[in-house]
Amino acid sequence: MKTAVPETADRPPVPPGAAHTHREIRQQPRLWTETLARLAEERAALDTFLAPLLADPRLRIVLTGAGTSAYAGQIARSALAAATGRTVEALATTEITADPRACFAERDRPTLLVSFARSGNSPESLAATRLADRLLDRCAHLVITCNPDGALAAGRGGRADSYVLLTPPESEDQGFAMTSSLTCMLLTALQVPGGAHVRGLEGCAAAASALLAGPVQDRVADLTRHAPDRFVYLGSGALAALAGESALKLMELTGGAVAALADSCLGFRHGPKAFLTDRTAAVVYVSNDPYTRRYDLDMFQELSAALPAGRVIAVAGRPDGLPEDRTWLVEHMAAADDAALALPAVLCAQLVALHASLQRGIRPDNPFPDGEVNRVVQGVTIHPLPAS
Template sequence: MSDPRSRPGAGTATERELSRQPEVWREAAGIVADRRAELTAFLEPLLAEPDLRIVLTGAGSSAFVGEVAAPALARRLHRRVEAVATTDLVSDPRGRLAEDVPTLLVSFARSGDSPESLAATEIADQVLTRVHHLVITCAPEGRLARAHAGETQSLVLLTPARSNDEGFAMTSSFTSMLLSVLLVLLGDDPAAVEAVAEAGRQVLDARDRAEVFAARSPRRLVFLGSGPLAGIARESALKVLELTAGGIDTYFDSALGFRHGPKAVLDETTSVVVYASADPFTARYDDDIVRELRGAVGDDAVLTVRATGGGPTGEGTTDWVLTGLDGLDDAWLAVPFVLVGQLLALTASARAGVATDDPFPSGAVNRVVQGVTIHPLESH
């Protein structure tokens, strides 16, 4: 393990928040367990309704929490679970909430102060006859948490205080909200939480591998994932783009989708990270694209992240294999897997000389989005 003082981003809030995530995950699980009776009382009547629709919403990284969780929740709960960004819900509410059916709107927000966060819940109340709100947020003082605190149709779940990242980019806030929603809707699972936390520690203990891969200094960085892992491919691409202040062009897609045009991005300056599914069927498609990519840009330009037994592995730094995750759905694997993308973003930021905690000192891009006008929804 490298000397902590020489790590990329050492001394920054981002590096500190990234590094303590396994401990924060255990704390998040404890919070959910402590509130289980309250959660059950709120959710049980809703989940008993056969036509209940669950909508997972948020903006930016918070939206990607829903993209990761939705496929796994739909499969386990045997009901409709959709991920719809607040940015889409606010701008096209009658399209995104076209069916007036009983709805549980699950809102994710680090601060809860982004203009769309509260607006999405207010608009849902306008266009739907029956809607309940589960708010999962890191900030008790945020507008979203304050608006829904104590409301009969709402429940606010706070993640650990340490998950409310001070740095520009969401790291522990993203993973804590993801872990929390899985536990809330699938039930407490101490064994899964411990396996995920241990896998996260494996990533952090081997962070030198991210430094070696980033040392290729790619101009373009592609992240691929299938099913729930498509969401962390998108999140990883955003992290690199944010923390390098746009200095590295990033792309994301699914293993199959990448061939349909986006593959044009490949050249000698491109590196690729593939998050490989633990599902044996889905993993076949991941392995196919890995073989194709290694033939196109070389073994050292393609990094796979997978759990033990997830498929063929290569040599040296081309595979990052995590142990102890057997039997877990890809949405659980996403929690430790995304640390690889976060470490690559942190390393690339440091190599580029960008101020990691404040990559946009001019204010061109803000930690909490500004400049959005929420227009009233006219009834017609």
């Protein structure tokens, strides 16, 4: 990856209660370079672990996590399917834990369970791995986590059926919301079969650095300054999953003060469009795929006609077909696969959430001071699965 711009570029003082989130958004280009360096060191051992699994044409790869970690799997799914030539599914740990027999119905099918986890201590993450071992005849585990001391990493480390990939230590976000942790885990996953398979990864750090140093931050402030009380995020394919993560980030960092909805560009018309009011802002992630892009552009035009001027933004790796004044261009990503484009593009959503939080007097490092929502989920009872 290209060298990132320094994180110490002149910026206004960071407001109280935002230091972690502000730093963790801005450090991502540097951490992505560190992530690639760590993966290069692991390459030989990782390939040795994966080679016999990927050699089996019946292999099923399940990408799993909860919340933002689940979106990491959803964003990566299609790119990893194309790179490996194997069946790849994204199933949240919450779904696996609640309905494990449906998720693991083919007992005799060899499976690689890829677990994404910032802390590795979420009850559903641990339960999902145990349920997979119980219900499947052959299950291997790849754990991608930010926390070497988490229960998931500790429990799977050193086992013949498991491999633990750690992201850089600083990626274990100290702020409430997952920012660095998401992107470092996603980049790691996209590199698992070898980076040459996913186009555009080499430009991600430069793209993110350009966003952080360019006019997008001022445009984000302009969009959120009008205090829209609803946001819509839309995309197609991998970018539909990015839309889901973007909506989640906004609701998290504003403590639920801003309602956010995510959908696919085609799916939005089938009912969810009722969410729109004259106080709604919308962001459309525009695909680099020429065919898919046409549907995204259609939706951008439709929303532009439906909402007040300046309330509809396109985030895109290429400018063609889009108005310059309403497009946040992600430079260096014009030829990238959408899963790679999602890496720098998600910084736009993180910045929107940060600005919206601060403009409402909320402290984004801890938007739920009363503890009604927790950084690591609490209050989950894992019930024993009866024998079938």
